[in-house]
Amino acid sequence: MxxxxxxxxxxxxxxxxxxxxxxxxxxxxxxxxxxxxxxxxxxxxxxxxxxxxxxxxxxxxxxxxxxxxxxxxxxxxxxxxxxxxxxxxxxxxxxxxxxxxxxxxxxxxxxxxxxxxxxHHRRCHPFSIAARDRLAKIGKPIALQGFWSLRKHDSYYDVPWRRAPGAGPLMTNLSHEVDLLRFLFGNITEVSAMLSNAARHLRVEDTATLSFRFANGALGSFLISDAGASPWAFEAACGENPDLAQSGQDYIRATGTEGALEFPSLTLWTGTKGEPTNWKSPMTQVAGPQFGKIDPLREQMRRFAHVVAGGKDTLLCSADDGLAALEISLAATLSGQTGMPVRAGGVPGDYTGA
CATH class of the missing domain: 3.40.50.720 (NAD(P)-binding Rossmann-like Domain)
Structure with a gap:
């Protein structure tokens, strides 16, 4: 050993x-x-x-x-x-x-x-890995919709740096979502955002709506808020964080030319067999596969240790992928501040979201 x-x-x-x-x-x-x-x-x-x-x-x-x-x-x-x-x-x-x-x-x-x-440990969940094979069954990707809204406890923002520009949900929480979206759907080439701090009136945003353009031509919309209470968020869906309540509710839906997929349950919707897939034909619901629960941080650390010891791994988020997730997260903040779409490559090198 x-x-x-x-x-x-x-x-x-x-x-x-x-x-x-x-x-x-x-x-x-x-x-x-x-x-x-x-x-x-x-x-x-x-x-x-x-x-x-x-x-x-x-x-x-x-x-x-x-x-x-x-x-x-x-x-x-x-x-x-x-x-x-x-x-x-x-x-x-x-x-x-x-x-x-x-x-x-x-x-x-x-x-x-x-x-x-x-x-970006969400890649390590077995349902995240399986989602890419499941997405291949919905045909050419057309669009996705995400909804992440968990109301953080009031004392969360007692910590001064969490109230400083760049520490709101866009940089704190959205970056995980961006990496997961890239992992599942491919590169993001453009983002537009609207920001609001109307719930807490802090210097940082508490809510944002975003529009994404993917390199494969698909479009995406995403709502993220740490002020609105809901059962819809990655953590609530899968229960990965023992400190947060679990709901089991899906929070991302994707549609393609041949069907649709809910995530993270991987519930698949397909057209009627033998008939053209269009609005005249009813869709068939196929339950997603079941997976044993894991601690993704533990799996991530295990894989990391394996690489440092000389092994190989293609699942972990590389530094380059981390850079790409950072860029789109910063682009979303910049778009919200300027009111203009921001394309990949359009974020100034020294910009931190402040």
Missing amino acids: AAALPLCVIGAGQIGMRHIEVAQTLPDVALVGVVEPDAARRADLAALGLPMVADVAELPQGTKAAIVATPTPLHFRATRDALERGMGVLVEKPIGASMDEAKALIRLAGSLGLPLFTG
């Missing part, structure tokens, strides 16, 4: 703690360090037996891999420091705060010959 990979987690906030918990249960890795600059937080976690350090430079020699789970503005420095110390890195989404930051990290990883991935 191969030795466990020496791995660290940089950032011990809410998301960092999830990665720490996963690392402690995964035989493929050995958690050798947790980087947390806040002294009080570091002391509290050290009292629980975690291997705490204040800086990446204090990690044990031979640490091979890092999970970066800091707030977004600190992603660049933490990822750079880990790469420069010879570690493969999986950085939580987004890969950087700006296109310039993300591109610099990709260049650095390439020059050092080190793996760099972005933490």
Whole structure:
């Protein structure tokens, strides 16, 4: 049996703690360090037996891999420091705060010959993997509609950085949706957005509606809100996050020339066999396949460790795919601020959504 990979987690906030918990249960890795600059937080976690350090430079020699789970503005420095110390890195989404930051990290990883991935873990669900085969059954893709609306608890925005420009649901939540849409439907070439902060009156948006154009010619619409209560969201649909309530309701619908698909249940609608598929023929509903529940963060970490140890993986979100998801997320914010559509390639390199 191969030795466990020496791995660290940089950032011990809410998301960092999830990665720490996963690392402690995964035989493929050995958690050798947790980087947390806040002294009080570091002391509290050290009292629980975690291997705490204040800086990446204090990690044990031979640490091979890092999970970066800091707030977004600190992603660049933490990822750079880990790469420069010879570690493969999986950085939580987004890969950087700006296109310039993300591109610099990709260049650095390439020059050092080190793996760099972005933490878009939704790809790791078995129903996400199966969805692409299921989508092939609906013919030429025509359009999709998504609806993500979960009302965040009021104290969520007590944290100052969450009220700052660039920290609303577009950059915090939409980036996961963008990567998933690209994973399922292909590249996005253009986005238009309307933003609103009418619910909370903060400097960041609480609701947005978006229109997407895909490279394959399909169009998409998406509503995202962290102020509106609903059962429709990825997390509610599949119950992947134990802290959020589960509804089991689909939140994306896609249509093609030969049928339609609901996600994530993968309920398929097809035309009547032997008849042309059009509005005169009734459609047949076919239930989606059933899958065992997994922890996608655990599966993502397992795959990441496999690559750092010398293996191959085609499912994880590459740094380039993370860059593409960041670009469209920033483009959506820019479109909402300017009132104009933004095409891929139209986001300034230093733009952060502020």
